Amino acid sequence: MSIIGVRDVSLSYFTPKQETEALRGVNMEIEPGEFISIVGPSGCGKSTLLSLISGMLKPTSGRVLIDGRETDGVSPKVGYMLQRDHLFEWRDVLSNLLVGAEIRHMDRERAARRARELLERYGLSGFAGHNPDQLSGGMRQRVALIRTLVTDPDILLLDEPFSALDYQSRLTLAEDVFRIIKDQGKTAVLVTHDISEAISMADRVLVMSKRPSSIIAAYPIRFEEGEGLSPWKKREAGKYNEYFNSIWKDLDGHAIVSR
Amino acid sequence: MGMPSSQDKRPDPSPGYSRYLKSQKRAWWGILLSRLLILAAFLGLWELAARLKWVDPLLTSQPSKLVTTFRELGFEGSLFMHTRVTATETVIGIVVSMVLGTLIAVLFWWSTYASKVLEPYMVVLNALPKVALGPIFYILLGDEYSVYGMAVAISLIVTIMMVENGFKELARTKLQLMESFGATRLQMLRMVMLPASVPNLIATLKVNVGLTLVGVIMGEFLSSKAGLGYLIIYGGQVFQMNMVMVSICMLALMSVVLYGIVNVIGSYMLKKGFHGRT
Structure with a gap:
């Protein structure tokens, strides 16, 4: 049974001035112990998706399931690592x-x-x-x-946890965090706009479109060099560039806004 | 953001550095000396002008007379009693407006509804010159307590606004983490809002010393039968410039001492709150 289930979830933000549709019809299933990366253009609702999984937000429609049960408030099974x-x-x-x-x-x-x-x-x-x-x-x-x-927690949500760091610390920390999470056997969902970070950390990369966002592509990351490669090794692995280019193309059609 | 430092071993200072330290010290003495010189020149000129009848000593008083008056008022009269009255009123005023102001700011953070409803009243009360409320306080609270009324009226609104602003700043940053752990509002208040507000509270406290003193002296001007404010008004009415001047000097001294105490409390709280365990 999947540990996280997102079923046909939509979410809109309401302010007195306007209504913003952030997510439309998002579906995903995540298995225990899996490491998932979600990439997408800035402001596409990646963080919103994490807030939904954590239970801090309620979907406007659709269902979010943790261990098969619908979320109701912040679940103790979920841990959140923030950008700062x-x-x-x-x-x-x-x-x-x-x-x-x-x-x-x-x-x-x-x-x-x-x-x-x-x-x-x-x-x-x-x-x-x-x-x-x-x-x-x-x-x-x-x-x-x-x-x-x-x-x-059984599940770790990582909301661009490296983006406030300089490039060198980023690579080192990505390595450390990957090792710690695998060592602890946690399920992890990493949100990032950095494609190479997404590929090097994850077992599966999901690509989101711009707002109103949904998941437009999914890439199981498999390398011929073997299972359980560290992020650093994955960056050197043969199919790395192929994955990078495919994801880049997926995003390209949806105009990446630089941040 | 350096790596944690243990005790650095300090080598003997180089000759250049010794020279630098010496020149720093010399500059410091120079500044101190200049300050004292200004004070001495001011007092000297004042005394001289009064002695040589350049100005009327009856209107301006003179430093040597002040010393006599100080002795008379201080040891035979009631100068210290009046000082004590004013100091007590000020301290109580500060405590009341800090506690009340923080409580109201917490209420405003807790309930957006209350904050929104009361916002226009806060704006009006902030803009209103609180001195104008003097007669109301006098009639409602009597001559003794109207001083407190005035003191709190002047400092309370500013306290609420400063503390509330600090809260708003925090709400945007640190509370995100608390939320991710599913914290209740009470936990947010106890674990983040209050400890994180310590520097802001200290800044507010410092502003409050000055404001509360204004309120206390104003209150004493209007109604009271004791305190330095009363002494200043009384001295003016009986045309005793010496008494007025001595009271003002005493007031200046008192406010410096109060400010110093607040500074000490502030740095103690910062050190305790921010560099140790809570």
Whole structure:
């Protein structure tokens, strides 16, 4: 059974001045443990789709299913990683990691233990007592990811989590995040406008059209070099360019707006 | 955004750096000296003008008389009692308007409905010169409490607006994260709005010191029977320029002290709130 089901979902935003149709007839099924990338032009409603899956938004029509059940408010099975890390500068790293656990009234001791384990495992041990402003941008995003993992969600939604970083940190962090998510066995949905990022991270790439958006193409990413390649290896793999060009063409017909 | 630094080992300063430090120190002393010089020149000129009858000392008073008056009022009279009254009124006024203002700002954030409904009233109250309300406070609250009425009236609206603006800024950024974890409004308030507002609250507090003092002195002018404002008005009425001047000096001193205290509290809260655990 698919862990995320989006069935014929449409969503419109209403303001006193106008009505904006963001999504129209979106369908997708995501299997447990899958890593999905969604690419599309800026402002096409990619983030809206994530908000729908997380339960923060309700669809105007259609159904969003998590584990076969319709969403009703924010689901504890879903973790969200945002474009900006939103670390609280009045809390140290460990205390920042416990924000989600605190909101959900989880056992503090256990959450703290898990947070420390994750810090240790992903190369941030020794930083528990630091303030966020003492960390580099890439480290801050890794802390933000761990903050999400502390609440132990089954699904991770990544909303352009690397776009605020410089190119080099981006590549490194993509590598790290990929490894962490696979290591934890989570299902992940990554939203990005960066085609190479989408291909190198995902098992499957979905392409969205511009507004009102729907999914216009899907690419299962398979390389002859083998299964489970790291993002870096995938960028060097034989069929990488082929995928890139196909997706580029899909998007081209829908005028990518540069951001 | 540097990497975390442990204690840097500091080598001996180079000769160039020592020279730089020395010149910095010299510049600092120069500034201090110039400041004192201005004060001395002002007082000296004032004294001289009064002694040589360039101006009428009855109208302008003179520094040497101020010292005598200060001694008389301070040790035989009631200068310190009046100062204490004004200081107490100011502190209470600040506390009341900070607490009340923050509560109302929270209410406005909590309920968009309340915020929208009350918005025009806020605009009118903000624009209205609060001094005009003096007689109303006097009649409703009596001579003692009307001072508080005036103090709070002057600082409350500004407090609400400053705190509310800070909230709006936060709502656009950090709350997104809270929402993604499914936080309730109360959790957002406790975990983000209030701690993140600390710098803004401190800035508001500093503005409030000045505003509340205006309110307190204004209130005392209008109605009270004690306090530095009362002393200044009384001195003017009985044509005692010495008394007026001494009271003003005392007031200046008091406001500096209050401001200093607020600064200390502010930096303590910043340090505690932003560089330790909450």
